[in-house]
Amino acid sequence: MHTKLFIPGPVDVRKDVLNKMANPQIGHRGKEASELQERIEEKLKVVFKTKNHVLISTSSGSGLMEGAIRSFTKKRAAVFSCGAFGDKFYKICTANGVPADVCKIEMGKGFSPQEVIDFLNKGDYDLLTLQHNETSTGVTNPIGEIIASVKEWHPEIIIVVDAVSSLGGMDIPADDWGIDVLITSSQKCIGLPAGISFASISERAIEKARGIENRGLYFDYVTLYDFNLEKHQYPSTPTLPHMFALDYQLDRILEEGLENRYARHRALADMVREFAEKYFKLFVEDEKLRSDTVTCIANTRNIDIGELNKKLTERGYIISNGYKALKDITFRISHMADYTEEDVRGLLDAMIEVLGLEVDD
Ligand SMILES: Cc1ncc(COP(=O)(O)O)c(C=O)c1O
Structure with a gap:
């Protein structure tokens, strides 16, 4: 797969x-x-x-x-x-x-x-x-x-x-x-x-x-x-x-158009940020400084990111742990290049399922 x-x-x-x-x-x-x-x-x-x-x-x-x-x-x-x-x-x-x-x-x-x-x-x-x-x-x-x-x-x-x-x-x-x-x-x-x-x-x-x-x-x-x-x-x-x-x-x-491309990256970032704020915390506190291409999420639930990735991989996705000193205390989701809202929704739903997070109706 x-x-x-x-x-x-x-x-x-x-x-x-x-x-x-x-x-x-x-x-x-x-x-x-x-x-x-x-x-x-x-x-x-x-x-x-x-x-x-x-x-x-x-x-x-x-x-x-x-x-x-x-x-x-x-x-x-x-x-x-x-x-x-x-x-x-x-x-x-x-x-x-x-x-x-x-x-x-x-x-x-x-x-x-x-x-x-x-x-x-x-x-x-x-x-x-x-x-x-x-x-x-x-x-x-x-x-x-x-x-x-x-x-x-x-x-x-x-x-x-x-x-x-x-x-x-x-x-x-x-x-x-x-x-x-x-x-x-x-x-x-x-x-x-x-x-x-x-x-x-x-x-x-x-x-x-x-x-x-x-x-x-x-x-x-x-x-x-x-x-x-x-x-x-x-x-x-x-x-x-x-x-x-x-x-x-x-x-x-x-052909996509640069402005449309930026807007798509922003829309994908918004989806990930919404997920992060609901279930975790965004690592970057100042919202004006938050990237539209990669979101760093504070691991407030202390999840095992290696385990999470193992289960995500079985479902066809992989995310990233934090970088060096931030390895276990954060994790990162990128939303770059040609991904669609459907791709990001698929990843976030898989994370909700694997982590057993509560979904609102
Ligand atoms: C912000 C930033 N600068 C520099 C680099 C290094 O670029 P490359 O891996 O293309 O050599 C990276 C790679 O991840 C990066 O994210």
């Missing part, structure tokens, strides 16, 4: 999308490959709401996160962390010998513009990183407001936003908000298997990168950018199966 993945990535991929991966291979230096990549780039620009170039990387999003740290930090990075993926950016900095400081807040909370500015005021930073959607806690940071403040007080800082678990499911207008580098992966709201990721990049960021040494090679944004500009090609051999599927899936996404 197929198990529907309600873990926060990878998510289920539609059969018609998967089938596109089986297209016959093409040469990666030919006209057909350039045309494929150019089509993908143009559609990604619409999804990213940007006029800037959108690069692809034949890696999951972590590769582009690492590339961004190396390509754009000349002085020191300010890393804002409200959970596991913020911490990851800091680990990337230390692993690459890039000078950085981390500003950490309690899990379940999000950053305010003032907190960000206060931290930036204390150092000499030329890059900042922040999660739009922190998957470990289900927090969506108010990125638009934060960036507006950064632009006012520290306009020279390059802004790198990790939207791995939200782009395509929530509205993140890269240009309107002034994001320099906006990164996402394929296996979440875009609805493809993992293995390809994307980043939009501003001109001022790329010009700055040209003056930075030791940017690495494989994830060097300048190399990716220049190859892209010259021929709409990829510096090494790209993952063509992902590109075939992406070309098709982006058509589907644009």
Whole structure:
């Protein structure tokens, strides 16, 4: 039996999308490959709401996160962390010998513009990183407001936003908000298997990168950018199966319409939040910060999440335990990509049944 993945990535991929991966291979230096990549780039620009170039990387999003740290930090990075993926950016900095400081807040909370500015005021930073959607806690940071403040007080800082678990499911207008580098992966709201990721990049960021040494090679944004500009090609051999599927899936996404897609994600999130509030408690207290793509639920009934998942799997579903320190005290349900209300209803009904929860008439 197929198990529907309600873990926060990878998510289920539609059969018609998967089938596109089986297209016959093409040469990666030919006209057909350039045309494929150019089509993908143009559609990604619409999804990213940007006029800037959108690069692809034949890696999951972590590769582009690492590339961004190396390509754009000349002085020191300010890393804002409200959970596991913020911490990851800091680990990337230390692993690459890039000078950085981390500003950490309690899990379940999000950053305010003032907190960000206060931290930036204390150092000499030329890059900042922040999660739009922190998957470990289900927090969506108010990125638009934060960036507006950064632009006012520290306009020279390059802004790198990790939207791995939200782009395509929530509205993140890269240009309107002034994001320099906006990164996402394929296996979440875009609805493809993992293995390809994307980043939009501003001109001022790329010009700055040209003056930075030791940017690495494989994830060097300048190399990716220049190859892209010259021929709409990829510096090494790209993952063509992902590109075939992406070309098709982006058509589907644009056919659905971005605003409709966001509304569907919000409606699914509302269903899960209603369930959580009725039977448990939402981990994120501030409702303005609750993610529309992944819900983190406080395990107030102290259920055995492993046992729950065993029984759910027998019914064709799987959810996720909490992340690391939150492993047993929370659990997470994702509502990303192509799920319908019927899919989510099916999962929630299965949970009600397995946990023996009371249903109102
Ligand atoms: C918010 C966030 N950032 C970064 C990553 C890492 O992305 P990837 O697994 O595509 O390398 C993830 C993965 O779950 C994530 O949720």
